[in-house]
Amino acid sequence: MKTTKIGFIGGGNMAASLLNGLVASGHEPRQLWVSDINPETLASLSANLSINVTQSNHEAVNAVDVVVLAVKPQSLAQVAKEIAPFIQHRQLVVSIAAGITQASLSKWLGADAAIVRCMPNTPALVLTGATALYANDKVTSEQRDLAETILRAVGIALWVENESELDAVTAVSGSGPAYYFLLMEAMEQVAVELGLSEVTARLLIQQTALGAAKIALESPESPGELRKRVTSPGGTTQQAIETFERGGFSQLVSQALHAARDRSIEMSKQMESN
Incomplete structure (x- = not known):
């Protein structure tokens, strides 16, 4: 896991928390990527964590094994369609965008994309988060372990059997x-x-x-x-x-x-x- 290449599309607060948690847990910074349109955000993440930064989503996707979609929900459709041609069969896509269903993600990224949808909460910002995860049928057991490990960097991570349960998770945690x-x-x-x-x-x-x-x-x-x-x-x-x-x-x-x-x-x- 510590040598798995992970890329974040979007470098906001939740992405920064996950990156901090991964580095603190021993993940090799050189294996971490983040893309963002804001050069100041990238400069801060690079200076604090010594990770790879870029303004190109394509570059980040092409460099990693796991793609974490950490943009705002209203921007996700555009971003997902943009990176869809670069998503490889071997790659796992993890979405932390609230309210965006597996059906929408699969429509934008392609029917064969291995996708984990998750619902973290704001205490993840101080590494005490509670996250529920749901995987589609393209996700392997190894990829499930990867997704769980990434989210456990900021707290606890639990799997739900049905995607509809994420609405209850939203209400509870x-x-x-x-x-x-x-x-x-x-x-x-x-x-x-x-x-x-x-x-x-x-x-x-x-x-x-x-x-x-x-x-x-x-x-x-x-x-x-x-x-x-x-x-x-x-x-x-x-x-x-x-x-x-x-x-x-x-x-x-x-x-x-x-x-x-x-x-x-x-x-x-x-x-x-x-």
């Missing part, structure tokens, strides 16, 4: 960080109302969120069991939890995630029709 930020934002506002300084409130809430996530990751118990363990009968935590429940907390979460899932499906259909 793709949009998920914003849900936690919303809760943290609301808690901070109330903490200040209760008399804490903004600095103190923010640090307490951030560390509490980190600690809770760490316990959940390291414990074999479900979140429900962990919640019960820290909720003493008749205590302050129980009072707060019961207040959440009376407000319809679980139902509201359900409505929110269903709305996000439905919007993901709707956006995919809109992009396919363009």
Whole structure:
């Protein structure tokens, strides 16, 4: 894997995070390529990581074994059609563009293209991402391992059986960080109302969120069991939890995630029709 040639079409934040993660995990920088229209982006990546940079998508595609499509969804059709003549049978194409289906990618790149579609989330920017992947039937087991290894450079990577599951992934982990930020934002506002300084409130809430996530990751118990363990009968935590429940907390979460899932499906259909 460390000598596999990987090229990124697009050098934005997610591509930069993946490149940083690959280099940090020991991947040979000379085997990494990135193409971008912005010379400043390329200069920064070259200076920081010592990787190969170019403004030519063709050059990047011709030099690598794995092509990672890291451009904005609205630009992907044009870019994919442009590089399609240069995609070889041996190459794997990994798309991190949200909402662009396998059907569209295959239409633009060719029916024989080996394609992995994935949905990373923004914590990948700090190497704690959660990514779901889906492969078409042209992808070999070795290529699946390659795609998984690339995404694991910025966090965890999990496979889904059906492409439709990526819409649920979008609702859960793709949009998920914003849900936690919303809760943290609301808690901070109330903490200040209760008399804490903004600095103190923010640090307490951030560390509490980190600690809770760490316990959940390291414990074999479900979140429900962990919640019960820290909720003493008749205590302050129980009072707060019961207040959440009376407000319809679980139902509201359900409505929110269903709305996000439905919007993901709707956006995919809109992009396919363009």
